[in-house]
Amino acid sequence: MSEYNPLPLVLAAEQFARLPGIGMKTAQRLAYHILTMPAGEVEMFAETLITARKTVRCCSVCRNFTEKETCAVCSDERRNQKLICVVEAPKDVTVIERTGGFDGVYHVLHGLLSPMEGTGPENIHIKELMERLAGEVDEVIMATNPTIEGEATASYISRLIKPMGIKVSRLAYGLPVGASLEFADDVTLVRAMENRNEI
Amino acid sequence: MSEYNPLPLVLAAEQFARLPGIGMKTAQRLAYHILTMPAGEVEMFAETLITARKTVRCCSVCRNFTEKETCAVCSDERRNQKLICVVEAPKDVTVIERTGGFDGVYHVLHGLLSPMEGTGPENIHIKELMERLAGEVDEVIMATNPTIEGEATASYISRLIKPMGIKVSRLAYGLPVGASLEFADDVTLVRAMENRNEI
Numbered sequence: 094m095s096e097y098n099p100l101p102l103v104l105a106a107e108q109f110a111r112l113p114g115i116g117m118k119t120a121q122r123l124a125y126h127i128l129t130m131p132a133g134e135v136e137m138f139a140e141t142l143i144t145a146r147k148t149v150r151c152c153s154v155c156r157n158f159t160e161k162e163t164c165a166v167c168s169d170e171r172r173n174q175k176l177i178c179v180v181e182a183p184k185d186v187t188v189i190e191r192t193g194g195f196d197g198v199y200h201v202l203h204g205l206l207s208p209m210e211g212t213g214p215e216n217i218h219i220k221e222l223m224e225r226l227a228g229e230v231d232e233v234i235m236a237t238n239p240t241i242e243g244e245a246t247a248s249y250i251s252r253l254i255k256p257m258g259i260k261v262s263r264l265a266y267g268l269p270v271g272a273s274l275e276f277a278d279d280v281t282l283v284r285a286m287e288n289r290n291e292i
Numbered sequence: 293m294s295e296y297n298p299l300p301l302v303l304a305a306e307q308f309a310r311l312p313g314i315g316m317k318t319a320q321r322l323a324y325h326i327l328t329m330p331a332g333e334v335e336m337f338a339e340t341l342i343t344a345r346k347t348v349r350c351c352s353v354c355r356n357f358t359e360k361e362t363c364a365v366c367s368d369e370r371r372n373q374k375l376i377c378v379v380e381a382p383k384d385v386t387v388i389e390r391t392g393g394f395d396g397v398y399h400v401l402h403g404l405l406s407p408m409e410g411t412g413p414e415n416i417h418i419k420e421l422m423e424r425l426a427g428e429v430d431e432v433i434m435a436t437n438p439t440i441e442g443e444a445t446a447s448y449i450s451r452l453i454k455p456m457g458i459k460v461s462r463l464a465y466g467l468p469v470g471a472s473l474e475f476a477d478d479v480t481l482v483r484a485m486e487n488r489n490e491i
Contacts, residue, residue: 098386099359105344108337113325114318118474125383126312127341128348128357129402135345138307139338142326145304146334149327158327160298184324187297275317 102128154225156201156218158183166190166198173197175231179222179250181205181238185274189236194283197234200225205242206249219250232260234289238274239264251292262289301327353424355400355417357382365389365397372396374430378421378449380404380437384473388435393482396433399424404441405448418449431459433488437473438463450491461488 102124110120127135151157152164159165166172166186176197180186186199204217214220226233233254237243251261265288277285301323308319326334350356351363358364365371365385375396379385385398403416413419425432432453436442450460464487476484 099348099357101340101344101347101359102357104340108340111337112322114321119313121383121386122313123311124344125357125381127345128382130345132345135341138310139342141300141303141307142334143338145300145323146326146329146331148300149298158298158301158324160300182324183327184320187320275321 151201151203155199156203156221157186157199171196175229176234177222177225177230177232178234178236179247180236180274181243181246185236185238188275188277189282189286192279192283192286194279194286200233202237202246205237205240206246207242214249217246219253222250223253226254226257226259230259232262234286235261235263235292236274236286240273247292261292263292265289350400350402354398355402355420356385356398370395374428375433376421376424376429376431377433377435378446379435379473380442380445384435384437387474387476388481388485391478391482391485393478393485399432401436401445404436404439405445406441413448416445418452421449422452425453425456425458429458431461433485434460434462434491435473435485439470439472446491460491462491463488 105127106117106120106124108120109115109123110117112120115123130138148160149158150160152159152167153162154167155164157164157166161168167174173196177200178189178195178197179200179202180189181202181204183201186201189195189199200218200222202217202219202222204212206212206214206217222233233250235247235251237247247263251263254261264285274282304326305316305319305323308314308322309316311319314322329337347359348357349359351358351366352361353366354363356363356365360367366373372395376399377388377394377396378399378401379388380401380403382400382402385400388394388398399417399421401416401418401421403411405411405413405416421432432449434446434450436446446462450462453460463484473481
């Protein structure tokens with residue numbers, strides 16, 4: 094931004110630009126918008142973000158985001174606790190819940206194996222998944238994204254689980270290869286869930 | 293967002309979605325990102341926005357954003373104070389400053405005349421512009437966007453100024469009609485400034 098812009102405005106734009114998917118032009122536009130908002134609304138916006146970061150933590154069972162010790166899915170007795178769907182991130186839980194086609198529980202890895210980025214098995218919640226499998230579990234559905242890292246992670250985890258005699262399955266390829274689970278439509282996602290294959 | 297999402301996360305997404313150009317999917321992505329940021333960084337982000345809103349105000353002369361009573365352009369003695377460039381918004385000042393091709397000063401209207409949206413002459417800083425013209429001014433350049441509202445506003449203001457014997461000009465149409473000044477490239481913008489026509 095120009096040297097003629099006040100520093101606090103430049104700093105605000107730089108903060109926005111650090112968010113994922115927000116380029117410098119969009120960041121500047123948002124920073125300008127902040128200045129035109131009523132001061133009370135800016136404070137509410139800021140406080141909402143701080144509150145979200147402070148009060149939301151990971152479920153002690155599945156690692157999904159929750160305000161409580163255990164998340165709403167894990168503490169729901171109507172859910173099949175013997176069917177665990179493994180996903181990369183909390184947003185994937187939202188996407189699958191939206192379909193209403195899954196009655197099991199989740200396990201959120203918070204990442205995928207990626208040697209390129211230095212993410213190994215110890216950096217994502219695989220150990221916690223293994224600990225859950227010591228209990229009574231019928232099946233683990235690997236619902237990581239159909240990308241190289243997603244496939245590699247599903248494959249790695251399935252090799253760990255199979256010797257335990259637990260069924261491991263993978264979402265059916267109704268999903269376009271290389272795409273992101275987040276952008277799949279509900280019907281495709283339900284079908285992929287129904288046609289899951291043992292791996 | 294799903295009912296299974298913690299409320300603070302949903303609220304954060306809703307706040308992001310209120311920003312211009314941010315849809316619900318992007319807002320959700322940003323809210324999730326906030327939860328994965330170090331708490332200190334979220335606080336810094338929030339405080340930067342509050343500080344920007346609190347410390348940045350409008351220049352008492354040209355109404356551009358500034359931290360001081362008078363902005364850097366208006367208080368710069370090397371700038372031609374007799375040449376006033378009228379723009380819709382502070383971001384347009386940034387765009388024109390970036391070209392380095394203008395040595396006058398600005399007047400920021402903070403809006404355009406728009407009967408459809410109920411924006412009349414009293415809602416934008418036209419009165420303040422007229423007060424400035426009581427001093428010694430050689431020329432006023434109307435640099436509002438080449439849109440219907442931008443043209444109407446330029447035309448309205450020029451009709452007010454002409455009887456005062458002050459030259460009024462309009463940016464040359466090097467700009468693509470219907471587009472936004474913000475996305476013009478520097479060369480086009482400099483040419484439009486050079487070829488401005490008296491109106």
